[in-house]
Amino acid sequence: MTDDTKDFAPSRRQFLSGAAAAGAGAVAGTAASAAGPDPLITEKQPWAQELGAGVDETPYGLPIKYESDVVRRNVEWLTADPISSINFTPIHALDGTITPQGCAFERHHSGAIELRKEDYRLMINGLVDKPLIFTYDDLERFPRENHVYFCECAANTGMEWAGAQLNGAQFTHGMVHNMEYTGVTLRTLLEEAGLDTAGDLKDKWVYVEGADASSNGRSIPMEKALDDCLVAFKANGEALRMEHGYPVRLVVPGWEGNMWVKWLRRIEVTDHAVESREETSKYTDTLEDGTSRKWTWAMDAKSVITSPSPQMPIKHGKGPLVITGLAWTGRGAITRVDVSKDGGKTWETARLAKPGEKMALTRFYLDTTWDGEEMLLQSRAMDDTGYVQPTKAQLREVRGENSIYHNNCIQTWWVNKDGEAENVEVS
Amino acid sequence: MSKSRNLIISTALASTLVAGPALAEKFGLGREALPEEIAAWNVDIAPDGTGLPAGSGDAFTGEEVFAEACAICHGDFAEGRDNWPKLAGGEGTLADKDPLKTVGSYWPYLSTVWDYVNRSMPFGNAQSLTADEVYAITAYILYSNDLVDDDFVLSNENFMDVELPNAEGFIIDDRAETEYPIFNVACMSDCKESVEITMRAAVLDVTPEDEGTEAEEVAQTETEAPAAEEVAAAEPAEEAPAMAALDMELVAAGEKVFKKCKSCHTVGEGAKNKTGPGLNMIVGAPVGAVDGFKYSKPMKAAAEAGQTWTEEELAAFFAAPRKYMKGTKMSFNGLKKEADIAAVIEFLKNNGN
Structure with missing residues (x-):
């Protein structure tokens, strides 16, 4: 099959470099501006005459080649080695709320491992009535639940504390994904082992640990463990991907992604926080005076406009424009998202595609008209606790610039008259 | 750490603790874990030293082990190579513009060092060190941070005598008191008089190039691609x-x-x-x-x-x-x-x- 559709849109690189800036808006495929009959209509096209691919050509389908730029991306200079690193979900190019597994961000501390279901074991030990070992098959015999939850790395937007740095929603906000999980509640498994031995549960903890070489482990307060944590083995209907902890990972709704231990192999009931490396030297937030917050588990309300954005310039010129983005909160549900076009002077309330759901991504749209002038686009999320997403200045006022984690500030994209967007900071 | 964690438990969650586990239905799934199995996996160390095995190692020996097992990434003196973590130095920098967070300047508990080295290091060959080697490496890291002398012997006996400098440097999440009460205003109009751009990402220019363009180029030249592949395939065949x-x-x-x-x-x-x-x-x-x-x-x-x-x-x-x-x-x-x-x-x- 030949490919004749190539000459329509200028490449994104040209947009970013400004090379195609002049008149770019007029080029993009808008049927209304056609000067004469459209050959795509008046001439017979090969796809309308020849045969397409047979049913078995791709037993497991991947996106069509024209979408090959919608992939996870890494920022090499961030980490020493891709084996202990992170990449970013292409949120700029996605719509709706569910993140396909194949492009959902990855974060490994010792690489993604290949662990067969047959070799999988889950241990529950510590202050339980009877320490237990489960196989993967055992887990599938407990009652299951389905829930959609976002998972956000605590370091998402962490590179932006000191100023606007990375030019793209994928890089500033792409350490987040949102999937429908199937699994057994952690509560069910803990109760199977029995918690009478633990006595008063108020001051008890659950330490969870992965089977990979990093042995990533985190301490979770018992009340969260019994509330909504899920021992998940499916995401978006199919098995977890290797990079997300196949065959079994922990889901800790609304709390920082590092706690969502992948390749979950052990659950220990304790009377103390283990104070592991990932909850002391990392994932603690240093304040301006040099003291540091620890146990900052919940992800506060946050939003970002995914389009237009630096990787998603406006190509169609003035007229109808859809401004869209994502909002989420780890402390409940999103109730409202406002959008500003003038850097926060005035705001209008966006339309939520669906009412906000607990600890899940919410899609918002502002169906508007672009006058072709510059915009300073911002979005601002609110949740059902009454919390309003702060500006970067407000956050810095409380924390300084060295927190690394939990940067949920309002993001600004500067859209110029050609429709190109850039990550900026405003007064 | 003056505050108890209980203070930050939300009242909504408290109810989850009440539904008595005793009432829970059991499914009789899984099997009892054997003592040997628990011993093999249950190796985490608590801040009070619970879980530490008997053993010891001195900083001098630790230097040798460190040179062999750790220095390739962390440097001979624990100063770190490339982007790999620095383990020593940085004392007194936590309030600076660019704090240097190391075991000496930042980590609150020595148990975390022992636990992490024992379970997760060396990178690519985890859980290969003996208990004595882990004690020795831990002692050497303390020595690299000028916290002990080079003849210092660390053991399970004296482990709790060592207090790291930043042990008191942490507070429990206080966002509920310091942030939530003030992050609750949503102004809609006349929110500020003027707006200036104060910083631009394009000035820094640290964003990775857009590989998507290459993908498009590949798609465009696709009709020629098979020919190129044939050439590539032909070459190795000649070297067969x-x-x-x-x-x-x-x-x-x-x-x-x-x-x-x-x-x-x-x-x-x-x-x-x-x-x-x-x-x-x-x-x-x-x-x-x-x-x-x-x-x-x-x-x-x-x-x-x-x-x-x-x-x-x-x-x-x-x-x-x-x-x-x-x-x-x-x-x-x-x-x-x-x-x-x-x-x-x-x-x-x-x-x-």
């Missing part, structure tokens, strides 16, 4: 006699063995130098000749002497790197099984050779 010996099963086995090497070496398309040199075309190549890699002195000397990485030389090197070449930067203990050595060489031959 030299490649005929390759045993693809052995190559596959070697790929698995190579996982031990991956933390420092890459091979195949796009292979480049990391902690160790990229290894494309390495079998039969001159020693110490990978472009851009900074070799150790003995490796440079071997290069000057005109040595070649024949399969025999590689096998000897892989079996005991530091015995084969005293002073090599390669801090790998070696492959014990001859079958693994043969497999990994076959794998390397399949990559560019």
Whole structure:
């Protein structure tokens, strides 16, 4: 099959470099501006005459080649080695709320491992009535639940504390994904082992640990463990991907992604926080005076406009424009998202595609008209606790610039008259 | 840490603790964990030292172990190489513009050091250290931070006597008091008088290039692609006699063995130098000749002497790197099984050779 559709849109690189800036808006495929009959209509096209691919050509389908730029991306200079690193979900190019597994961000501390279901074991030990070992098959015999939850790395937007740095929603906000999980509640498994031995549960903890070489482990307060944590083995209907902890990972709704231990192999009931490396030297937030917050588990309300954005310039010129983005909160549900076009002077309330759901991504749209002038686009999320997403200045006022984690500030994209967007900071 | 965690438990969650576990239905699934199994996995160490095995090690010995097992990434003096974590220094910098967070300047508990080294290090060969080695490394890290003398012996007996400088430097999440009461206003109009752009990401220019453009270019030239592939396929075919010996099963086995090497070496398309040199075309190549890699002195000397990485030389090197070449930067203990050595060489031959 030949490919004749190539000459329509200028490449994104040209947009970013400004090379195609002049008149770019007029080029993009808008049927209304056609000067004469459209050959795509008046001439017979090969796809309308020849045969397409047979049913078995791709037993497991991947996106069509024209979408090959919608992939996870890494920022090499961030980490020493891709084996202990992170990449970013292409949120700029996605719509709706569910993140396909194949492009959902990855974060490994010792690489993604290949662990067969047959070799999988889950241990529950510590202050339980009877320490237990489960196989993967055992887990599938407990009652299951389905829930959609976002998972956000605590370091998402962490590179932006000191100023606007990375030019793209994928890089500033792409350490987040949102999937429908199937699994057994952690509560069910803990109760199977029995918690009478633990006595008063108020001051008890659950330490969870992965089977990979990093042995990533985190301490979770018992009340969260019994509330909504899920021992998940499916995401978006199919098995977890290797990079997300196949065959079994922990889901800790609304709390920082590092706690969502992948390749979950052990659950220990304790009377103390283990104070592991990932909850002391990392994932603690240093304040301006040099003291540091620890146990900052919940992800506060946050939003970002995914389009237009630096990787998603406006190509169609003035007229109808859809401004869209994502909002989420780890402390409940999103109730409202406002959008500003003038850097926060005035705001209008966006339309939520669906009412906000607990600890899940919410899609918002502002169906508007672009006058072709510059915009300073911002979005601002609110949740059902009454919390309003702060500006970067407000956050810095409380924390300084060295927190690394939990940067949920309002993001600004500067859209110029050609429709190109850039990550900026405003007064 | 003046506050109890209970203060921050939300009232909504408190109810989850009330539904008595005793009432819970049991499914009778799983089996009881055996003591040996629990002992094998339950190795986390508590801040009060609970879980520490008997053993000891001194800073002086720790320096030797560290040099072999850790220095390749963390530097001889725990000062860190490239982007790898620095483990020493930084005291008094936590309130600076760019704080240096190390064991000495930041970590609150020594138990965390012991626990992490024991369970997760060295990178690419985790859980290979003895308890005494972990005590020794921990002692050396303390020494590197000027917290103990070089004859200091750390053991399970005196472990709790060591207090790290930043032990009191942490507070429990206080956002509920310091942020939530003020982050609750949503102004809609006349929110500020003027708006100025104060910083632009394009000025820094640290964003990765858009590879998407290349993808589009590939799609556009696709009709020509098959021809190019045919050419590429034809070339190796002409060299077939030299490649005929390759045993693809052995190559596959070697790929698995190579996982031990991956933390420092890459091979195949796009292979480049990391902690160790990229290894494309390495079998039969001159020693110490990978472009851009900074070799150790003995490796440079071997290069000057005109040595070649024949399969025999590689096998000897892989079996005991530091015995084969005293002073090599390669801090790998070696492959014990001859079958693994043969497999990994076959794998390397399949990559560019």
